[in-house]
Every structure is written in structure tokens, then in C-alpha cells.
Amino acid sequence: MFPLERHKKILELLTIRKVLKITELTEELNISVDTLRRDLNTLTKQGRIEKIYGGVKLVESRFGESSMDERMVSQLEEKDRIARKSSEFIHDGDCIYIDSGSTTYQIAKYVKHKKKLTVVTNSLPVAIELMDSDVELIMIGGKIRREEQSVVAYEYIFNFHELNVLKAFICCSGITIEKGISDYNLEEAITRKKMIELSKEVFVMADSTKFGKDVTISIASLDKIDTIVTDANVNASLIPKFKKTSTTLVIADE
Structure with a gap:
């Protein structure tokens, strides 16, 4: 799975389940913790997700158009x-x-x-x-x-x-x-x-x-x-x- 496809999958899962643990994501995507951390760092820098204790959640849209994800x-x-x-x-x-x-x-x-x-x-x-x-x-x-x-x-x-x-x-x-x-x-x-x-x-x-x-x-x-x-x-x-x-x-x- 390409990084862009993994990012899309992560965001889809977060849209449905709101909050996910790191272990849940590694199992769902069948990837290593290191690969997941790189993906999460990218999505965090883009302002799409927010890291919380033990996991991640979506950054909520505050106005205007909802996010593509x-x-x-x-x-x-x-x-x-x-x-x-x-x-x-x-x-x-x-x-x-x-x-x-x-x-x-x-x-x-x-x-x-x-x-x-x-x-x-x-x-x-x-x-x-x-x-x-x-x-x-x-x-x-x-x-x-x-x-x-x-x-x-x-x-x-x-x-x-x-x-x-x-x-x-x-x-x-x-x-x-x-x-x-x-x-x-x-x-x-x-x-x-x-x-x-x-x-x-x-x-x-x-x-x-x-x-x-x-x-x-x-x-x-x-x-x-x-x-x-x-x-x-x-x-x-x-x-x-x-x-x-x-x-x-x-x-x-x-």
C-alpha cells in the first residue's frame, strides 16, 4: 500500500471511529509502528489529525467546507x-x-x-x-x-x-x-x-x-x-x- 493510500485509510477509519489507538492502527493497516509513526507525523503536519495520549483523532473542521476525508x-x-x-x-x-x-x-x-x-x-x-x-x-x-x-x-x-x-x-x-x-x-x-x-x-x-x-x-x-x-x-x-x-x-x- 502506497503512503497516500495508507493516509486515506487512516483518515477513513478516524472519521468512522473518531479515536484510534496506535496498536489498533498497526493491526488494521498491517504495518510496523515505525511506518505508522511516519504516516501520523505527515498527517499531523498537514493539520488533519491530532495526537492524543496513546492514539490519534481527527482535527475537527471549525467552519466552511468539511474536509475531503x-x-x-x-x-x-x-x-x-x-x-x-x-x-x-x-x-x-x-x-x-x-x-x-x-x-x-x-x-x-x-x-x-x-x-x-x-x-x-x-x-x-x-x-x-x-x-x-x-x-x-x-x-x-x-x-x-x-x-x-x-x-x-x-x-x-x-x-x-x-x-x-x-x-x-x-x-x-x-x-x-x-x-x-x-x-x-x-x-x-x-x-x-x-x-x-x-x-x-x-x-x-x-x-x-x-x-x-x-x-x-x-x-x-x-x-x-x-x-x-x-x-x-x-x-x-x-x-x-x-x-x-x-x-x-x-x-x-x-
């Missing part, structure tokens, strides 16, 4: 259904963009069997998930955001316009009819705006908790979004409202 293990059933439904729009031979995010990450496992598929991504977990598949993988270049396990790209570093992306699968933190989609982080928003601009078809993958929120940074109005895929818990009153827009709302049932 918290989101990776929250509402997994809904996110999995959204990903499975979204994968139906992906066909052999497509060139797609998969955004960084806990919901878009779930789609990676559903596209591994596609033939002649090209995936462009800024998500390190997506890249790791697809590494051993036959998918042609393109990682965009830029600055790594450790807390989001993503790469935020800049025009002067990565030539976006060389990409010929057919479909983009985008994450967001907020969706409203009036303002469209929004996010908490400016750098992530810039990358998403660029991919929306370049892609021929734009899909937003968002669980129902994102609706009715207009957060810090605007990404795009609804007229730039072709389809939003969400779960069955979405407020029923929103469905007729979306029918009056150019954006198709798709509900991922069980």
Missing part, C-alpha cells in the same frame, strides 16, 4: 448511486474530465471497463483508482492541494486548450436555481470554470444536501450546466422548478 466517507450510498447513474452517460471512446471531489471520485470504479476511454483529471484519488486499468489517464499539472488531494492548474502551467474533452463531470458545494453552482475554494473554482468552458457537455454530480446553498465562490450559472445528477432525497419541490430551466435534473434511484 470526512466527505469521502459521508453519504456513501447516495454518492455511489449518483456515480453509477452518471456512468451511464459515458461510452466507449469518450474523452472525459473527472473533477476532484468525493462524489466524482466514486465514478472512477464504474468506468474501468470502458474501451478506449480517456480520462482527464485533477484528482489524485481518481488517478490512483484508474492507475491499473486500461483507461488512458491524463493528469493535469499544477499545484497540489493536499487537503483536497487535488491539483489546481494554472493556464501558464497547463495548456487547457490542447484538451478535447467531450464530457466533464464536476463537483460543487452549492446549487441554486438563481445562482447556479458554487464552491468554497477559489483555486478549485477556477479549474472547474475552465473545464466547463472547454467541455462539450457538462454534468454536475451532487448529493441532495448541496441544493439551496450558494457558497463563497460562483462557478457557473445553470445555463452552462447540461445535467445535474443527484440522489432521491432531493426536495421534491425543486423538480418542477428545474423543468423550467435548460438544465436536466436526473435522480439516481436505487
